[in-house]
Each structure stands twice: as structure tokens, then as C-alpha cells.
Amino acid sequence: MSTDRPIALFQRLALLWLLGFLLSALPSAERLWLSPVSPAWLPPSPLRHITHALSGAVPEPIIVVAFLVLGAMAVWQLFAPARWWAWALIWLLFLNLMNRAWLAGSGGQQLMANVLFWSIFLAMRPGRARFLGLWAIRLQLLLAYAATGLHKLTGTHWLDGTAMGIAATDEAFGPAWLASAPGLAAFITWCVLVLQLSLPIAMWFRGVRLPCMALGALFHLATAICMDIPEMGLAFVACYAIWLDDRLWERLRGIRSVRS
Amino acid sequence: MRRRNLILLLALHALLVAFYTLPASLIPERLRIIGQLYASPLFHQQWRLFAPDPPLCSCAVELSLGEEEWRPLTRQDDGYLDRRMAQSIARNVQRALASGAQGPDAPTAQAMRAMVRDIGREQGAIRFRLVEHCVTHPFRPSARVERITPLP
Numbered sequence: 001m002s003t004d005r006p007i008a009l010f011q012r013l014a015l016l017w018l019l020g021f022l023l024s025a026l027p028s029a030e031r032l033w034l035s036p037v038s039p040a041w042l043p044p045s046p047l048r049h050i051t052h053a054l055s056g057a058v059p060e061p062i063i064v065v066a067f068l069v070l071g072a073m074a075v076w077q078l079f080a081p082a083r084w085w086a087w088a089l090i091w092l093l094f095l096n097l098m099n100r101a102w103l104a105g106s107g108g109q110q111l112m113a114n115v116l117f118w119s120i121f122l123a124m125r126p127g128r129a130r131f132l133g134l135w136a137i138r139l140q141l142l143l144a145y146a147a148t149g150l151h152k153l154t155g156t157h158w159l160d161g162t163a164m165g166i167a168a169t170d171e172a173f174g175p176a177w178l179a180s181a182p183g184l185a186a187f188i189t190w191c192v193l194v195l196q197l198s199l200p201i202a203m204w205f206r207g208v209r210l211p212c213m214a215l216g217a218l219f220h221l222a223t224a225i226c227m228d229i230p231e232m233g234l235a236f237v238a239c240y241a242i243w244l245d246d247r248l249w250e251r252l253r254g255i256r257s258v259r260s
Numbered sequence: 261m262r263r264r265n266l267i268l269l270l271a272l273h274a275l276l277v278a279f280y281t282l283p284a285s286l287i288p289e290r291l292r293i294i295g296q297l298y299a300s301p302l303f304h305q306q307w308r309l310f311a312p313d314p315p316l317c318s319c320a321v322e323l324s325l326g327e328e329e330w331r332p333l334t335r336q337d338d339g340y341l342d343r344r345m346a347q348s349i350a351r352n353v354q355r356a357l358a359s360g361a362q363g364p365d366a367p368t369a370q371a372m373r374a375m376v377r378d379i380g381r382e383q384g385a386i387r388f389r390l391v392e393h394c395v396t397h398p399f400r401p402s403a404r405v406e407r408i409t410p411l412p
Contacts, residue, residue, distance in 0.1 A: 028341040037345050037374040039367035043301040051301040099301075103348040103371060104341040110305040117302070132266055139274045147281040148307035154283045155312030162398040167314040169401040171393065172347050179402045228340050229309075 003134060006244035007122055010137075013238035014115060015078045018094065021109075021231050022071050032101035033063045041102060054096040063100075066093050082123035091116035107144065108232030114140050115239060137242045142200040144236075149196035158193050161186030173227045195219055203243055210248060213240045277303055283312070317394040318404070319350040321411070323376055324387045333375045346375060353390050353411065363412040372411075387411075 031037045033054075040056035042048045048055075054066060070093040077086050095113045098105060118140070121133030152158040157166060165185040168178035178185045195215060202212045217237050224233030244252070279287050279295025280303070287295070299305075322330040333346040352368040364372065372388060379386065388411040393404040 024339065025341055028339045031342060031345060031375065035374070035377065037349075037371050039371055041367075043304075045301055047302055051304075101341075101345075103345045106344065107305065107307055107309055114303055114305060128263070128266060131263065132270065135267075135270050136273060139270065140277075143274060143278060143281065144305070144307055147278070147283075148309070148311055150286065151283050151308050151311035153312075154285055157313045157398055158311070160398070162401065163310060163314050165401040166316065166395055166398060167310050169395070169404065170315065170318040171320065172318060172343070176402070182399065228343060230340060232309075 002246045003244075005246060005249050006241055007130070007134065009244070009249075010239070010241035011082060011119065011122065012078060013241050014112065014119060015074045015090075017112060017231070017234055017238045018074045018090070018116075019071065019078075020234070021112075022067070022074070024231070028104070029067070032104055033067065033097060034060055036100055038101050038103040050092070051095055052099050054100045058100075063097075066097060070094060070097065084120050084123040087116065087120045087123045091120060106229055106232045107148075108229065108235035111140070111144055111232075111239065112235045115235075134242065137239065138203075141236070141239045141242065142203060145196045146200040149193065149200075152193055152196070158189060161189045164189040164192070167227070175226045192219065206245075206248065209243060210251065213243070216240065277305075281305055281307055315351075316398075317354065317392040317407070319347075319354045319390060319392045321346065321350045321353055321372060322389050322391055323379075324389075325379065326385070330389065330391075333372070342375075345371075349375065350390065354392065357390065357409055 025032055042052050042055060054063065070090060073086050073090050073093075077083070077090065091113070094116055098109050098113055115137050118133045118136040121129045121136070124130060124133070152163070155163075157163040162185070165179045165182060167173050168185065169176050178188070199212055199216060202208050217240065220233030220236045222233075224230040276295050276298040279291045280299035281295075284292060321333050323333060324330045333349065334342045349364075349368060349371050353364045353372070356364050356368065363369065373386075376386060390409045390411060392407040392409075394407060395401050396403060396405055
């Protein structure tokens with residue numbers, strides 16, 4: 001089953017996410033990157049010279065150049081044929097800017113950093129490299145759901161149905177009105193748990209993949225709007241494209257043409 | 261490289277990252293360390309937002325200049341990433357206080373001051389406090405108790 005068109009769609013969505021993130025971060029650039037609020041932190045690994053090269057005292061012009069090059073490469077790759085070295089540069093610059101502003105980090109940014117790494121292989125010509133990139137990104141997406149679902153199973157409030165009510169009444173998140181409907185809050189809590197635990201299994205079955213993606217997209221858009229984590233929800237939705245193949249692509253086009 | 265070898269490589273990668281990200285209670289200590297050595301910092305990720313449980317106490321660091329009223333670290337027109345940084349700082353302060361410390365550790369205190377760098381430059385002395393609203397009963401999450409801790 002060919003995956004060329006879904007891969008191209010995924011690459012475009014990942015770049016659009018990246019450009020959207022950079023634009024949305026621009027008003028906070030001073031606190032994020034220029035005079036960072038996040039304390040300099042280096043992991044105890046020799047790879048820190050690659051992943052945290054922009055952490056600590058780095059002259060402001062270097063940060064500005066890194067930001068501009070990242071944006072320019074993303075715009076170029078949006079329209080030009082994929083080049084592996086361009087994706088390598090995009091990954092490297094995004095990862096380093098993300099690590100410089102780690103206090104503002106999120107699972108969505110981490111997901112994208114991982115996905116951008118494997119996108120380097122997607123942009124390579126040999127079929128084997130593309131195979132590696134494709135499946136690494138697919139597995140990464142499923143792993144994220146499985147990990148968060150299993151973490152929730154080790155707690156108390158996701159199982160007793162009170163988790164969404166508690167999260168929604170936290171001033172940092174919302175929507176607080178959800179607590180006034182405890183039945184609905186409990187229902188949503190269990191739906192989230194079921195979605196996160198079943199999606200890593202259901203995505204392997206082509207017949208239910210599109211409905212799963214639709215439910216997942218609904219969930220992520222709701223968290224993006226209501227819970228002040230917009231880039232996280234949109235990162236997951238962008239990554240769904242990697243689980244399409246040409247047959248599903250045609251089905252999607254069919255649904256669109258019937259609607260229009 | 262043969263396709264079979266590629267599949268083995270992918271499986272190994274997924275397994276090692278899983279050792280790093282899955283709950284510690286499910287992964288033997290030795291495998292978790294191996295996962296950590298492999299995945300950090302190149303494939304770092306953590307999936308614990310609201311997990312294993314959402315925090316029972318919301319928290320925010322507030323500041324005051326002299327006798328002025330207390331206000332949040334972020335302004336009304338600040339973006340979601342500014343709010344995220346302020347929230348991360350408040351969580352770090354909350355963790356430090358919960359562990360018995362008198363105040364935030366040095367890097368967090370530095371981050372707290374960096375959030376209000378411009379005000380500090382103009383006004384001099386700034387006071388900080390941590391404001392928490394804690395759930396008393398998980399089935400009535402709206403009824404929260406306020407707890408205020410002045411920060412040194």
C-alpha cells in the first residue's frame with residue numbers, strides 16, 4: 001500500500017504546525033529565547049552538545065539567526081521537494097530552541113521534536129530510509145497515547161471519574177463549568193481514558209482508523225481550545241496524517257466530495 | 261539493510277523509548293535506566309499531563325510592589341507560553357514547599373524574578389507569594405480551600 005501522498009500531507013502539516021508555533025511564540029520571544037526565563041540546564045550526556053547547544057549564555061544575534069533560519073527552512077520545505085539536510089536543520093534548530101525555553105515546554109513540542117527527527121529519514125530517497133522514518137513516527141504517536149493512558153491507570157481519579165472535574169476547576173486550565181455537571185465530567189473522564197488506551201490498538205485496523213482519528217481530533221481540539229495547550233492538540237492532529245495510506249486517502253477524498 | 265533488520269531496529273527503538281516513558285511501576289529499574297541512557301536527551305518525552313492524577317491544588321505565584329495589590333506573574337495580554345512558564349514556576353515552588361523547603365530553589369527563584377524583570381528594574385523590591393486552591397473532596401472539585409504562602 002503506497003504512502004507517498006499521506007507522507008507529503010504529513011510533512012506539510014508538520015511544517016504548518018511549526019510555522020504556527022513560531023508565529024504564536026513571537027510575542028513571548030524575549031522571555032522564551034532572547035533573555036530566557038528558563039534557567040540553563042544541561043543533561044549529563046555527551047549528546048547535550050547537539051541537543052542543548054543554544055542553552056545558557058548564547059549571544060542574542062545567534063538566537064535571532066537560529067529562529068529566522070528555522071522559519072525560512074520551514075517555509076521553503078513547505079513548497080519545495082523534501083531535502084533530508086533541510087529537515088535535519090529544522091529538527092536541530094527546533095530542538096535547541098525548545099530546550100532553551102524548557103519551562104514553556106509541553107508534550108506537543110516534545111512529540112514534534114521526535115517526529116521532526118524521524119522526518120529526516122522520510123525526506124531521504126532510499127525506500128528503506130523512508131520506511132524507517134514512517135514507522136518510527138507511527139510508533140511514536142501510539143507510544144504517546146499508551147504512555148499517558150497507562151500513567152493514568154496508576155492513579156486514582158481517572159478511575160473514579162473525578163479527574164476531569166478536578167482539572168477543569170484548576171484556574172490554569174478549565175472549563176470550570178464542567179464541574180457543575182458531575183455526570184458529564186465523569187463520562188468525559190472515562191472517554192478520555194478509553195480513547196488513550198484503545199487508540200494504540202485500534203489504529204492498526206484500517207476499518208476503524210478514520211473514526212479513531214476523528215474522535216482523537218475532536219478530543220485534541222477541545223483540549224487546545226479549553227485547556228490552554230493549543231500546540232499540543234494540534235501536534236497530535238498533524239501527526240494523524242502519517243497513519244493514512246492511499247486507500248484511506250481516497251476514502252477521505254470521497255467523504256469530502258460527497259459533503260461538497 | 262534488509263527490511264527484517266529495519267523492523268528489528270524499529271522494535272528495539274520503540275521498546276527502549278517505552279522503558280523511558282512508561283510508568284516506573286511497570287518497568288523494572290534496570291530496564292528504566294537502560295531506557296534513560298538511550299532516550300535522554302535525544303528522544304526525551306514525558307506523558308504525565310494530569311497523570312497519574314490531576315493536581316489537587318491549583319497554584320500561582322503572585323507579586324506585589326510595596327503596598328500595592330497582589331497580581332499574577334503574567335499580564336492580561338501575555339500569550340499562552342508566558343502563562344505556561346508562570347505555571348511551571350508555580351509548580352516548582354509548590355514542589356519545593358511540599359518537600360519541606362522554606363522557599364523555591366535558586367534556579368526557580370531566578371526564573372521567578374526573570375518573569376518580572378522589567379518591573380524589578382523600575383521598582384526595586386518585589387514581594388512574592390504562592391497562592392493555592394486545594395480540592396477538599398474530589399467529588400466536589402469546585403469547593404476549594406485557599407492557601408497562601410509568602411515566599412522569601
